[in-house]
Amino acid sequence: MKRKSLEAAPCPVARSLDVIGDWWSLLIVRDAFLGRRRFGEFQKSLGLSKNILTQRLRGLVDDGIMTQVPASDGSSYQEYALTPKGRDLHTVILALRQWGEDHCFDAEPCPTALVERATGKPVRRLTVQAEDGRPLGLGETMVVAPAG
Amino acid sequence: MKRKSLEAAPCPVARSLDVIGDWWSLLIVRDAFLGRRRFGEFQKSLGLSKNILTQRLRGLVDDGIMTQVPASDGSSYQEYALTPKGRDLHTVILALRQWGEDHCFDAEPCPTALVERATGKPVRRLTVQAEDGRPLGLGETMVVAPAG
DNA sequence: CCACTTGGTTCCATAATGCAACCACCTGGA
DNA sequence: TCCAGGTGGTTGCATTATGGAACCAAGTGG
Numbered sequence: 575m576k577r578k579s580l581e582a583a584p585c586p587v588a589r590s591l592d593v594i595g596d597w598w599s600l601l602i603v604r605d606a607f608l609g610r611r612r613f614g615e616f617q618k619s620l621g622l623s624k625n626i627l628t629q630r631l632r633g634l635v636d637d638g639i640m641t642q643v644p645a646s647d648g649s650s651y652q653e654y655a656l657t658p659k660g661r662d663l664h665t666v667i668l669a670l671r672q673w674g675e676d677h678c679f680d681a682e683p684c685p686t687a688l689v690e691r692a693t694g695k696p697v698r699r700l701t702v703q704a705e706d707g708r709p710l711g712l713g714e715t716m717v718v719a720p721a722g
Numbered sequence: 723m724k725r726k727s728l729e730a731a732p733c734p735v736a737r738s739l740d741v742i743g744d745w746w747s748l749l750i751v752r753d754a755f756l757g758r759r760r761f762g763e764f765q766k767s768l769g770l771s772k773n774i775l776t777q778r779l780r781g782l783v784d785d786g787i788m789t790q791v792p793a794s795d796g797s798s799y800q801e802y803a804l805t806p807k808g809r810d811l812h813t814v815i816l817a818l819r820q821w822g823e824d825h826c827f828d829a830e831p832c833p834t835a836l837v838e839r840a841t842g843k844p845v846r847r848l849t850v851q852a853e854d855g856r857p858l859g860l861g862e863t864m865v866v867a868p869a870g
Numbered sequence: 871c872c873a874c875t876t877g878g879t880t881c882c883a884t885a886a887t888g889c890a891a892c893c894a895c896c897t898g899g900a
Numbered sequence: 901t902c903c904a905g906g907t908g909g910t911t912g913c914a915t916t917a918t919g920g921a922a923c924c925a926a927g928t929g930g
Contacts, residue, residue, distance in 0.1 A: 638825075895906105
């Protein structure tokens with residue numbers, strides 16, 4: 575009776591969620607985007623227990639999303655850094671961020687924003703677009719099996 | 723010792739994950755995008771047990787992501803349909819899809835693709851962009867607190 | 871009116887989570 | 901050099917969530 579695995583599912587969404595779909599992994603990745611690299615930083619920031627953090631970090635390393643690297647401050651500790659595969663989660667995190675900004679702050683205003691570092695201007699909103707850039711609504715897309 | 727709630731977190735990513743960050747909710751939403759509407763359809767497609775599906779659907783309805791509507795075939799059963807809030811998850815699902823296509827099909831080719839219905843051409847790749855459309859790498863963005 | 875489908879609920883065993891205590895190694899200062 | 905504290909974990913145990921199966925009521929089709 576273990577948790578159902580989706581790793582063999584044909585759908586890429588299911589496979590992604592099988593890897594990063596638990597409660598903490600994406601938050602750890604988000605923290606890594608924010609520059610956090612040390613075990614203690616993640617633990618303090620997320621407020622999760624250390625055994626769970628250990629499990630999750632190990633999972634992220636096993637899945638090639640993060641790697642352990644020597645600490646940048648010269649100490650003999652190790653740090654966790656995103657791999658290219660982990661950095662590719664940027665759009666996933668941004669999509670979640672924009673949805674949360676729109677729908678999870680009913681009363682209060684959302685206290686943070688993602689901006690371009692050079693200009694300080696907010697990042698452009700993600701939209702589903704056709705090949706040529708036309709915006710596509712929900713009914714204008716479909717999922718197909720290319721080489722049935 | 724219940725699962726830690728992130729609903730009061732200041733970060734919109736955390737709040738999003740608090741709502742849709744469990745193993746099944748986003749997959750149900752994905753199925754809804756694919757046109758599935760009935761309890762039985764979700765259950766057969768996802769292969770999850772009915773009690774869990776009941777819980778998740780109830781949660782999605784409570785959170786305003788889906789609603790129960792009278793069945794479209796005239797029977798007295800009910801169906802589950804996405805609300806506008808649920809439809810806004812389209813970019814989140816697409817981001818997960820693209821990441822999965824890139825990183826979760828090492829050996830085999832990914833068997834499905836999201837295409838524009840009218841043309842059959844694949845949807846454009848999501849990227850993080852500046853206000854004017856320039857692509858932004860990971861180091862070119864930062865999170866700020868607008869009205870500190 | 872009766873069999874079958876649909877959409878659940880209930881019960882129970884098992885896995886995941888969270889807290890706290892513990893521990894080894896590293897580091898910095900006296 | 902020695903020891904206090906920080907870092908990065910592990911272990912044990914209580915509590916929750918998950919998953920499977922059995923059960924059940926209302927709807928539906930013949």
